[in-house]
Amino acid sequence: MDIRKKIGLRIKEYRTNLKLTQEALAFKAEIDKTYVNEVENGKRNVSVINLEKIICALDATIRDFFDSEVFEGGIN
Amino acid sequence: MDIRKKIGLRIKEYRTNLKLTQEALAFKAEIDKTYVNEVENGKRNVSVINLEKIICALDATIRDFFDSEVFEGGIN
Numbered sequence: 001m002d003i004r005k006k007i008g009l010r011i012k013e014y015r016t017n018l019k020l021t022q023e024a025l026a027f028k029a030e031i032d033k034t035y036v037n038e039v040e041n042g043k044r045n046v047s048v049i050n051l052e053k054i055i056c057a058l059d060a061t062i063r064d065f066f067d068s069e070v071f072e073g074g075i076n
Numbered sequence: 077m078d079i080r081k082k083i084g085l086r087i088k089e090y091r092t093n094l095k096l097t098q099e100a101l102a103f104k105a106e107i108d109k110t111y112v113n114e115v116e117n118g119k120r121n122v123s124v125i126n127l128e129k130i131i132c133a134l135d136a137t138i139r140d141f142f143d144s145e146v147f148e149g150g151i152n
Contacts, residue, residue, distance in 0.1 A: 045124060048124070061149070
């Protein structure tokens, strides 16, 4: 699976656990809501600075965010 | 510490463990060597697709790469 898709799914997982809307997440992360939507849908090649903002707004650490089987495999 | 710096240090750690030069890493990752140099020096806001290529060239998984105390804290 494309890394963009993997990250998008993981964001969605955290966001829905927190019962946040995409809009609320975008507001909390101080990022445009269209951008957050595209990242969550795996359509954006997000940069690490914006990804960190999103992860922070999800009350997670970068370490925890990537601590999933999803991020075990190689490219594709 | 800035996320760019954290990522750069982690890349350097893996790269030196593998006894790879920056040039060899860039070649293996199929990324420009100037770009790899800038990422390693924490000067580049690397995108997840290029970061995945670098991590893959370091024979690591994304999960392992971020499995470090360095990635525990919040922003800054």
